[in-house]
Amino acid sequence: MSRLILDEPGKEILLMGNEAIARGALEAGVRVAAAYPGNPSSEIIGNLAQVAKEMGIYVEWSVNEKVAAEVAAAAAVSNMNALVAMKQNGLNVACDFLLNLNLTGIRGGLVVIVADDPSGISSSNEQDSRSFAKLADIPLLEPSTFQEAKEMVREGFELSRRTGNFVMIRSVTRISHARGNVILGPLPKDFPVPYFDTSKPLCPIPTSITHVALHRRFKEAEEILKDSEFNEYWGPEKPELLVITCGSGWLFSKEAIDILGLCSRVAVLKVGTTWPLPKSFLIKHLQKTRRVLFFEEIDPVLENNVAELYAQHNRELPLIEFMGKNSGIVPGTGELSPELILNALGKVTGEAVEFDENQAGQAKDIIEGYAPQRSMAFCAGCPHRASLWAIKQALSLDGRNGVLFGDIGCYALGILPTGFSQLKTVHAMGSGAGMACGFGNFHQFGVNQPSLAVCGDSTFFHAVIPVLVNAVHQRSRFLLVVLDNSATAMTGFQPHPGSPVDAMGQNTSPIVIEDLCKSLGLPTVVMDPFDLDGTIETVCEMIREQTGPKALILRQECALVSGKKQGKKYQVRIDPQRCIGEECGCDRLCTRVFKCPGLTWDRSEKKSRIESVICNGCGVCADICPSHAIVKESA
Amino acid sequence: MNHRTVGFLARSLPRRRARRIISVETKGAAVTQTSALDRLYEKVIAKGLCAACGACVGNCPYLVKYKGKTVKLDSCTRSDGKCYVYCPAAYFDPEPISQAIFNESYDNNGIGNFAEVKASRSTFDEILAVAQGGGTVTSLMGMALNKGLIDAAVVTSGKGSGGFAGGVVATTLEGVKGCAGSKFVGAHSLDALKEALQSGFTRIGIVGLPCQVRSLRKMQLYDMKDQDLKQRISLVIGLFCNWSFSVGEFQSLIRTRMGTKEIRKFDVPPPPANQLRVETEDGVQIISLDELKPLIQDACRQCPDMTSEFADVSVGMYEGRPGWNTLIIRSRAGLELVEMAIQSGVLQTEPFPVENLTHLRQASRNKKERVSRMTPEASGGHLACHD
Amino acid sequence: MEKDPYNVVVAGVGGQGNVLGTQLLGAVLVDQGYKVTIGETYGASQRGGSVMSHMRVSMTDQYGPLIPPRCADLVIALEPSEAVRVLAQYGNPNTVTVVNTRTIFPVDVTSGNLAYPEKDALMAKIIALSKKAFFLEATEKALELGNPILANIIMIGAVSGAGILSITEVELAKAIRENISSDKVDVNLKAFAIGKEMTNCD
Structure with missing residues (x-):
């Protein structure tokens, strides 16, 4: 039995942040959960899928984040509790829907988990998703510990049901992909009866009514959250320096203050309810200090919101020096680390930091001498290496300086020398195909460079199908190369619509990529990229003379999967x-x-x-x- | 008869020489560290100066022939790569090569060093039937194989891989005959030399265009891999060539015009040499040369060598006398080969009239002058001639 | 624990079972009553990159998922050059190091662009950067068991054998059952015993 469904309230176990989030959803009586895989959020739905049968819940890996949000919303407007999880990029995909859903509200509970990836460790971009909460006028919670990750999801559902709108929880890599102690709570036995009330349609029009209602729900949330225990204060009552932080900054800051011996001088105020801010709690503590230092990941969201609050309440507050990303004391991008916090605190308080630049330099020398760098490369036997090799040879042979547009997935390594530097663009899911579709239609300007795009099999379903429809309609002369390794390999081999099983392990009919392409009228070829000569020849032939879009499916199983299966x-x-x-x-x-x-x-x-x-x-x-x-x- | 009479420089010299030449070529020792392949690409391929001789493609995973073009697939770090050293377009110093083959200084008279010029033709009807001119090349190569002077012949076939002309290794007269006839294209046929060498042949005869002959002589001189090339490349028969078409473009134009018809022969009958005559299975079609001129390789417009000046013997059309060839005998090996051919009744020769020689020399000088003036538009009727 | 928090770095290369090994170790320690936090680097883990797990162990507090510079008490390195990479940043004069001697060349080395350090110099550097260093041929032993990935459990066994962390077979078996599966218990316990034997020389 999975540890995730242990019905032993009070038991303390080691859970990954994403497992804690999943457990929190189970404790809140979640009935429906959906997502498209994306690190660092993937394990939330992955774990829920594993216990779906035992817990009687419905879990799906949706084709993309917008559909996932819609699936979850369908439950949340039918008196059920639903969860949708995504990484920061996924929020953008779901955004169109969510910014209408906020206006209609829901009739159940919906928690939207967005796991940001500060420093873009496994992402194409670094995006602070917290601004979305302000944009959408919805409550935003940010966990700082694994226990909190679970509790915030649980309470997030309660808040969502009480206010009739969805709640956003922002996690980060250092929560989602870290592990820590979590004390389990009880699992519910009774669930609200699912029912869609057809007498009350949900429509954001007219906004003159729905936007006002949204603001009213937001005010209710503010009222509920104002004394939330997710906001904590640690340290002397009247500190010479107040650190205001959230998320992973909480544990790092406390330890750094301890290491530097600043416990009697510096206090930490942790904000768990990032939006709306806990106004009175903040004002109370701002009144007792003259210097404030902000630690948060990526953008100065909390910093700016507190500055806004300070401006609105300046008559109640003393003159305060605000330091953080805006003042340059804290780097303006990236994730937090103990080192960063130690250095910034050292600078602000004048305390010497043991690990200084000199030592860092020595460490660098030692590493250079004894630990050669490990560049990222495709795994041994990876079919992407063969595919990109074949494309490289074909484009060289073709000699017209063809452009290979790409997107994100393992094959994005194709932009590096280990992938033969073949990819010329990397942006969003499916954007390589979209850009190639555009570039393939510029012959009227004298462009004769062949236009190609690569996408993975999972990406094909996620975002490429509309591109193909567009390409057929516009007669764009581009070649779509689907690198079909039969897996969502980068995020942990989740099934997708081309798989014969779904998230819960039930059989389903796989959608055959080549059939779909052919049905749109695309000349379509399927090749094994391990047949290098054949693939090179096929690519050369397919791009030689084009009058419209074509598709080449390079199919070979991910080496990590095939290696395990058949050696x-x-x-x-x-x-x-x-x-x-x-x-x-x-x-x-x-x-x-x-x-x-x-x-x-x-x-x-x-x-x-x-x-x-x-x-x-x-x-x-x-x-x-x-x-x-x-x-x-x-x- | 000894075909190893080509007197080369002492063995230790070539490698050092190659390095020195690379260094001179690149104006200073510091630059010699750059990749030979990169230099070849910048100096030759990117500038369109590759004549598709095939010297580099047989030896290298980074250079391949594709539809008549030489394509660079990847980077290489070797600063002394054969690709650059053997390339006739990268650099060519006639003096040491002339010394090596002819034992004398290079003769810049127009048609290079020679012992004798003759009119010649094959004595065999079946060769004359397939030959472009007098069948001299096929007869000489065939005889060399039959008499064991060479154990393999590298020749250019019109039916190479993918329907493109390319080099083949022949070991019989039949094999050589199958390759008779002008191709009018750069065919990378030297890449077949690698095959012949790998097969272990020790006396290889080669038929080549002027660029290919130059490359072969560089290979022998520098012999970068100690393959004993000065011995193993035993016989070099050069062809006259004024220009060649880029094979990819030529092929596609011909296919557009002729469809799937089998092509039997190409010819540019003089005078006035302004049409390409294409003989197919069901008759003859004419294409104006004006239409074809844009397809001429840029490299050929910059080549000063019309008569394969560094071959053992050079063979070309005999203007105004169909069924005969012009035969320039250059080296001692060439002289011995032709004598043997006459004695054994394989070849019929006649004296070459002085006025024709003057005309040939003038035509050849004209090409040199055009190159020195760099007027690539000019072009005459002296075509790539293969027998 | 000799120190609170006790900081452990498990270092290696993608595919060596670093994350899972650390997770098992953490689960055992939570069962023993500790507050444990584990942070992972994982971005390039399936593509030949360095992988590092930070484990914080405390009787009283939940610590952050990353260890401050020079604060590692124990380094478990599944690959020798990774030991140096970690020691250079997180090591201090009191750091104890347990190293699997089997090298895994980065693609920068296999491609011929960089040289991998000489074995003796590498070992000497690890010794110089540690208070005490244990060297084990864990991968070789794991291959004898039939799977190189078992080196991670052999290393945990070695840590236990050397008396650095106290872990029993029963505790590990429970963690394996709860975190992986019951049918993996036997082979992992064998690996654990082998590792324990390797450092249990006194």
Whole structure:
């Protein structure tokens, strides 16, 4: 049985932040949960899906975040509790719907979890989603601990039901993807009966009524949250410096103050209800200090909101020096770290920080000497390497300087040398296809560069289908290359509409990408990218003369999946007699250019070598060796 | 007969020489660290100066031929790559090569160093039937194979991979005959030399265009991989060439015009040499040369060598005398080859009239002057001629 | 624990089971009554990048998921150059290091662009940066058990064998059952025992 559904109130267990969020939803009696995978939010729905059957809930991996939000909203307007989870980029996709839903309100409970990725550790962008709450006039909670992550979801549902609108919870990488102690609460036994009241349609028009109603609900939320225990104060009553923080900054700040011996001088005020602000709580503590330092991740959202509050209440408050992102004491972007907080506190209080720049420099020297950097690269045997290799060769052979538009997914590594620097753009889900669709229609301006796009199989369903429809209508001359590795590999192999099973493990009919393309009238070819020559020829042929969009599906299972399922397809070895290494006529093609980590350049022997523990046995390198020194034998 | 009479420089010299030349070429030692491939790309390929001789593509995973073009696929870090050293368009110094083959200084008279110029033709009807002119090349190569002077011949076939002309390795007279006839295109046929070398042939005869002959001589001189090329490339028969078409564009134009019809022969009959005559399975079609001129490789417009000045023998059309060739005998090896051919009744020769020689020399000088004036538009009727 | 909070870094390369190993260790410690926080770096974890888990263990407080610079008490390195990478930033004169000696070359090394440090120099550097260092051929032993990923449990065994953290078979078995699955208990306990044996020399 999953630890997530232990019915032992009071038990303390180790949970990942995302598990804590899922547990909070279960404790709140969630009935429906939906999401499109995206780190750092993926495990929320992943965990709920695993317990769906036992808990009698409905969980789906939706085709994209907007649909996920709509699915959850359908439950939340039918007297159920529903949760939708997304990463920051996903919020943008769901935004159109959510900014209408806020006006109609709901008739159940809906918690929207947005997991931001400060520093863009596994994202294309770094976006502070908290501004959305202000835009949408909805309450926003920000957990600082794992326990709080669970409690905020639970209370978020209550707040949502009480105010008749959805509630947003913003998590971050250091909460969602970290683990900590969580004390379990009780799991509910009774649930509200689902019912859609057809007598009361939901419509945001006219806004003259619905917008006013939205503001009224927001005021109610403010009233409910004003004494929330999610807002905490730690430290001396009249501190010389008050740190105002939220999210991951809470634990980091307390520890840094302790390390620097500032416990009697500096206090920390943690805001859990980031929007609307806990006004009276803040004013009370602002009255007792002259200096305030803000620690928060990405944008100065809290900092600006407090400054706004300060301006509105300046007659009740003393002169205060505000420091943070706006003053430059804290970096204006990125995530928080103990080091950052120690340094900023040291600077502001004049306390020496033990780990100074000098030591950092020494550490850097040691790392340079003894720990060679680890550039990101496709896994050994990854089909994307073969696909991008084939596209690279084809574009070179074609000779017209074709442009490969890309988007996000494992294959975004194609913008780096380890992916042969083939991708020329990386933006949002499916945006490579959209841009290629546009570029493929500029022949009237004399553009003769072939236009190509890559997308993953999951991305294809998420955002590319409308592009294909557009391309057919506009007769855009572009080639869509679907890198179909039969997995949402980057986020943890969640099923998608092309999969034969759904999130809850039930069989479903997979949508066949090539059938869909053909049904739109696209000339469509399916190839195995491990057949390099065939793929190169196909790409060359497909882009040679185009009058409209075409689709090429390069299908080969993710190496991480196939490796686990069937082991190595080939035993690969190198014949040292044939390997000419650095000599003219090779110059380390396999290790220097192809760069599969399963191949190693042996500096002393001046030969290539197979790393048998790393090699996945795809055998593709045997086909690129100009000396036929790489030998593959069926394993 | 000894075909190893080509007297080359001492063995230790070539590599050092190659380095020195690269260094001179790139104006200073500091630059020699740059990739040979990058230099080749900048100096030759990107400038459109590649004549598709094929010297580089057979040896390298980063350079390939594709639809008549030489394509760079990736970067390479070698500063002494064969690609650059062997490329006839990257740099060419006639003096050491002339010394090596002819034992004398380069003769800048127009048609290069030679011992004798003859009119010649094959004595075999079946060769004459397929030949462009007098069948001299096919006869000489065939005889060389039959008599064991060479154990393989690298020639250009009109039916290479993907319907593009390309090099093939022939070991019989039949194989050589199958490749008779002018192709009028840059065909990368030297890449077949790699195949011949890898197959272990030790006496290889090659038929090539002037650019290819120059490349072969550079290979022998520098022999970057110690492949014993000065011995193994035993016989070089050069063709006259004024220009070649870019094969990709030519092929697609021909296919547009001729559909799927089988092409039997191309010819540009002089005078006035202003039409391409295409012989197909069901008759002859004419294409105006004016229409074809844009398809001429830029490299050919900048090539000063019309008569394959560094071959053992050079063979071309005999203007005004269909069914015959002009044969320039240059090296000692060439002289011995032709003598043997005459003695064994393979080749019929006649003296080459002085006025024709003057005309040939003038035409060749004209090409050199055009190149030196860099007026790529000018072009004459002396075409790539293959037998 | 000799110190509160006790800070552990588990370092390695994507695919070595770093995160799961740390999670098991954390689950055992929570069961023992500690407050445990684990932070992970994971962005490049499936693509050959360095992976580091920070574990904070305290009797009283929940700590943040990242260890402040130079504050690691124990470094468990599944790969030797990763040990140096971590020690350089998080090590201090009192740091104890347990290292799996099996190297995993970065793509920058396999491609020939960078050199991997000489083994002896690397070991010497680890010793110089640690109060005490244990070197184990954990991957080799794991391969004998049939799966290189078991090196992570062998390392946990070694930590227990050396008396650095007190973990029993029963506690680990429970954590494996609750966090992975029951059928993985036997092989992991074998790995644990092997690791324990490797450092249990006194």
